[in-house]
Amino acid sequence: DIVMTQTPLSSPVTLGQPASISCRSSQSLVSSDGNTYLSWLQQRPGQPPRLLIYKISNRFSGVPDRFSGSGAGTDFTLKISRVEAEDVGVYYCMQATRSWAFGQGTKVEIK
């Protein structure tokens, strides 16, 4: 099974400053069709998860452009260019190349 490992597990950030979350998979996420099915989700307190990014770097409908994704193979990154108060929550990476698996989550909070 593919294991997804996120770092850091907690990220205190100053409003207006950038934030970065890393996600590493135990195997390459490149699928046999050439795509890499790595997505990022945000879960605000008391809310269900919400899709932010799919296939490494594609923003989902309605997602602000301060969110961006990058990476390849086994190493991926979610960046928030300027953190806003509404960005507080837990962020998860998820792979769907072989079955489905989530990272353990990274809590973003304001300093």
Added chain:
Amino acid sequence: EVQLVESGGGLIQPGESLRLSCAVSGFTVSNNYMTWVRQAPGKGLEWVSVIFSDGRTNNADSVKGRFIISRDNSKNTLYLQMNSLRAEDTAVYYCATYDSSGGAIDYWGQGTLVSVSS
């Protein structure tokens, strides 16, 4: 607009069964992949089960042989039959849609809480 509304959660004793429902609107269940994801209290997300557009299903090892995912195309509703429940199955259960072309779970319901305790 895609909407998913789960129901059927509650407090149940170990070993008993429960069926969750997910009423879907704005999206055709039979033509797409549908999935269940759960979240234990204070914990992360865990994928549970999927039903593909062709009717095939797959479950996580943690629930294999105990949980059954199904759908009613006429009602556009997804189900999760949960048997032989254990304390470790206690979680909020989310119904969600899976976009196979994007490889992502794109729409989520609000979730329903299942508590397994004696």
